[in-house]
Amino acid sequence: MSLKLYIDWLSQPSRFVSIVLNILKIQHEVVEIRIAEGKQRTPEYAKINPYRKVPAIVDKDGYQLAESHAIIKYIIKSRNIKTTLYPDNPQESAKIDEYLDYHHTGTRKLSQYFFNLIVAPKLGIETTVNLEQAKKEAILALKFLETKFSTQDYICGKEISLADISAYCEIMQLHMVNWEFQKYPNILSWMKRVEQIKEVNQGHEVFLKIVQKIRNKPKL
Amino acid sequence: MSLKLYIDWLSQPSRFVSIVLNILKVPHEVVEIRIAEGKQRTPEYAKINPYRKVPAIVDKDGFQLAESHAIIKYIIKSRNIKTNLYPEDPQQSGKIDEYLDYHHTGTRKLAQYFFNLMVAPKLGIETTVNLEQAKKEALLALKFLETKFSTQDYICGKEISLADISAYCEIMQLHMVNWDFSKYPNILNWMQRVTQIKEVNEGHEVLQKIVQKIRSKPKL
Numbered sequence: 001m002s003l004k005l006y007i008d009w010l011s012q013p014s015r016f017v018s019i020v021l022n023i024l025k026i027q028h029e030v031v032e033i034r035i036a037e038g039k040q041r042t043p044e045y046a047k048i049n050p051y052r053k054v055p056a057i058v059d060k061d062g063y064q065l066a067e068s069h070a071i072i073k074y075i076i077k078s079r080n081i082k083t084t085l086y087p088d089n090p091q092e093s094a095k096i097d098e099y100l101d102y103h104h105t106g107t108r109k110l111s112q113y114f115f116n117l118i119v120a121p122k123l124g125i126e127t128t129v130n131l132e133q134a135k136k137e138a139i140l141a142l143k144f145l146e147t148k149f150s151t152q153d154y155i156c157g158k159e160i161s162l163a164d165i166s167a168y169c170e171i172m173q174l175h176m177v178n179w180e181f182q183k184y185p186n187i188l189s190w191m192k193r194v195e196q197i198k199e200v201n202q203g204h205e206v207f208l209k210i211v212q213k214i215r216n217k218p219k220l
Numbered sequence: 221m222s223l224k225l226y227i228d229w230l231s232q233p234s235r236f237v238s239i240v241l242n243i244l245k246v247p248h249e250v251v252e253i254r255i256a257e258g259k260q261r262t263p264e265y266a267k268i269n270p271y272r273k274v275p276a277i278v279d280k281d282g283f284q285l286a287e288s289h290a291i292i293k294y295i296i297k298s299r300n301i302k303t304n305l306y307p308e309d310p311q312q313s314g315k316i317d318e319y320l321d322y323h324h325t326g327t328r329k330l331a332q333y334f335f336n337l338m339v340a341p342k343l344g345i346e347t348t349v350n351l352e353q354a355k356k357e358a359l360l361a362l363k364f365l366e367t368k369f370s371t372q373d374y375i376c377g378k379e380i381s382l383a384d385i386s387a388y389c390e391i392m393q394l395h396m397v398n399w400d401f402s403k404y405p406n407i408l409n410w411m412q413r414v415t416q417i418k419e420v421n422e423g424h425e426v427l428q429k430i431v432q433k434i435r436s437k438p439k440l
Contacts (some may be wrong), residue, residue, distance in 0.1 A: 051322065063311050070317035077310035090297035091283050097290035102271065104324035130350075 003028040006048060006056045008035045009206040010119070012111055012169040013068030014055040019165055019203035020072050024081055028057075036123050069100045072162060085162050095156045099163035106144065107170045109137035114173040122214045142171070142184055149186035153193060160194065168194045172204065176211045223248040223295075226268060226276045228255045229426035230339070232331050232389040233288030234275040239385055239423035240292050244301055248277075256343055289320045292382060305382050315376045319383035326364065327390045329357035334393040338431075362391075362404055369406035373413060380414065388414045392424065396431045 005021065005028045007014030021028055033039045033054050040052050049056035049066045056066045059078075065071050076086055086093055113134040119125075145167065148155060155163040168191065174181070181188050194200055225241065225248045227234030241248050253259045253274050260272050269276035269286045276286045279298075285291050296306055306313055333354040339345075365387065368375060375383040388411065394401070401408050414420055 063314075065314050065318055067318045067321035070314055070321050073317055074310055074314035077313070090294055093297070094283075094285050094290055094294035097293060098285055098287045101287040101290050101321075101324065104321065105328075108325075 001060050001062075003060055004031055004058045005029065006031045006033050006045070006054055006058075008033055008040075008054045010035065010210055011054050012108075012173065013166075015169045015203045015207060016166045017055045017057075017068045017071050019169070019197075019199050020085065020162065021075065022199040022202065023085065023165075023197065024075070024083060026075055026079065069103075069162070069166065084159050085165070092156070096161045096163050099155050100166060103163075103166055103170075107141045107167050109134060109141050110170045110173060113138040114177055118177050118211075119214060138174075142187065145171075145190075146184045146186050149190045153190070160197070164190070164194055165200065168200060169203075176215070221280050221282075223280055224251055224278045225249065226251045226253050226265070226274055226278075228253055228260075228274045230255065230430060231274050232328070232393065233386075235389045235423045235427065236386045237275045237277075237288045237291050239389070239419050240305065240382065241295065242419040242422065243305065243385075243417065244295070244303060246295055246299065246301075289323075289382070289386070304379050305385070312376070316381045316383050319375050320386060323383075323386055323390075327361045327387050329354060329361050330390045330393060333358040334397060338397050338435075342435075358394075362407065365391075365410075366404045366406050369410045373410070380417075384410070384414055385420065388420060389423075393427075396435075 003026065005017060007018055007030060009015065009032070018030065033045060035054065039045060040049075040054060046052055048058060048064060051066045053066060055068055055071060056064065057071050057075075058064050065074055073086065075081070076083065082088070086096055112129055113131070116129045116131060116134060145155070152158065154160050155167060171187065172191065223246065225237060227238060227250060229235065229252070238250065253265060255274065259265060260269075260274060266272055268278060268284060271286045273286060275288055275291060276284065277291050277295075278284050285294055293306065295301070296303065302308070306316055332349055333351070336349045336351060336354060365375070372378065374380050375387060391407065391411065
């Protein structure tokens, strides 16, 4: 039995896990769980992940885990991987943890805006999110990073880390809504640095195709 | 220079850090940053924590860190602390990380509901949160834990962990709005187990007093 990764390419945390597993050269089998088709709500999937979300893994011995950041840290610890994406040094890993925790209620607001503005209407999904509020929170998240990148190349300093990859998967979604990135030149430069990594681009191929399809659909 | 912890007793993640530092017997100095008085917005505090939130620490060598879960994991790693609250085994710590990540958009919804229902009106703070939506999300978070405690004593299994302490600090706030816990007997039992730990109760003394004062204030 191999390591199985359950994902939806439309899901930012799913792409994060897939990309990092590939960078770290961790062999795994990808299983698609399509949210738009409600596949995360089946009883079968609930046995894999009671949180009914993606991503999730089932390791070789049957061990199950959800939450993208927890998954990657588990893989690094259990395989005893040495990587500059998440160094052993407690102060360096702490700064990455600090960003990854902030991410849930910070940068992740971009998904809320992106999903509710472009994806949900096309898929006929009703949402209760206030779009103006979601946009404000998205702008705050971007401002925070724009300021950070005025003094350093990556979120946690001079080297790319898990923080940058998780953040990139969120922020790149804004290309899909024709976001005015010219107001965020530091973020644009940082995105180009992150895109130097081939696994990052590979991880977005399917996403880009899906979003093009969605954009071409007539509104329901 | 000692380890400094910057907190507000009204803040759930602040209490979490304070309680765990005390359980682990890590000496530290507590500095109060009162959110209600806007103290997190001063330029002085921004130098300590650019995220302008509590909790935050400044370690003996000047290392600064925010985010309650990141802070505690850093303390455990940097002091090389062995504790059942966060075992070294990757599968055990994986499950605790999984809960702590979920917490930000799961159990933490209780704080949103509690703060917006009870604290903000008394302090004259305007919020944009839809209270009905916040209540729904709070109910979902409670249901999830109620189900979990039907098969195990603690969030991650047979032993108490960081997950339980973080969750407890959120859930106990509902006592302050006279929440109908009779519908959640498993959660009530779990809360009784958690409050066996004296540091947990000590960490809530100040909150209990503050909330009594707030409840006694005439509405603005």
